[in-house]
Amino acid sequence: MALEERGVFLFIVILMTALQQVSYAAVYEVGDSAGWTTLGNIDYKKWAATKNFQMGDTITFKYNAKFHNVMQVTHSMYKSCNASSPIHTFTTGNDSIEIKNHGHHFFFCGVPGHCEAGQKVDINVLRDSSTEAPTPSALASATVPSAHVPAPSPNSAPFISLKGTFVAMGLTMAILALA
Structure with a gap:
């Protein structure tokens, strides 16, 4: 027994x-069904503003690789559409990038004129206070540990x-x- x-x-x-x-992680397709393009006047700034990006989420860029690419760049390069020395360049037409840290992640199309035409996006991952290390005073006053399971982001498929x-x-x- x-x-x-x-x-x-x-x-x-x-x-x-x-x-x-x-744990839950969202997968976002940049531009939703329109994808990553210069056609249709997609406002990627507005698209990103409607999302709640979290660390662990994946952003996917879907595009015609004959006409576009994706470059991850610094803030100053993003502002000026300077494609001279990107952090990373993606060219498959179906690029998935996992967000591994908080802060701004800047991307644009490096084809001349495309960034200037608005084919650029700022993925801003806000710092989540629940994932940060507690202060010594917080540890001293804590009585019961608790597990934190973040809620899934909107329009996302959970990754377990x-x-x-x-x-x-x-x-x-x-x-x-x-x-």
Whole structure:
């Protein structure tokens, strides 16, 4: 009987560990169904302003690679449409870029005249206070730890990560083997 109770307890531990590891990340297609283009007078600034970008989100640029590209650039290069030394250049026509840090991420099309025509976007990822390290005074006053699972961004498909689940399963199997 004790072995069955341990099994149930370990199952609950595994389930809770898996649930704590679930995270949501959004995938955004720049320009939505219009994509990355100079046609149709798409206002990429307005498009970006309607999104709530978070670290871990992915932005996808879909375009005709014969006529466009994507360059990640600095703020000053973005403002002046200077394509002379981009941070990264993407040319596949279906480029996915994961946002790994907060702040502004500047992109434009490096084809002459396209940036000036408005084919540029500023992806601004706001700092999320819930993911920052707590101050010593906050730690001293904390009494109950809590897990934070960020809400999915609007117009997003959730990405579920179960990292740690296999570790928990391995530990459970080892404990059961000892029992």
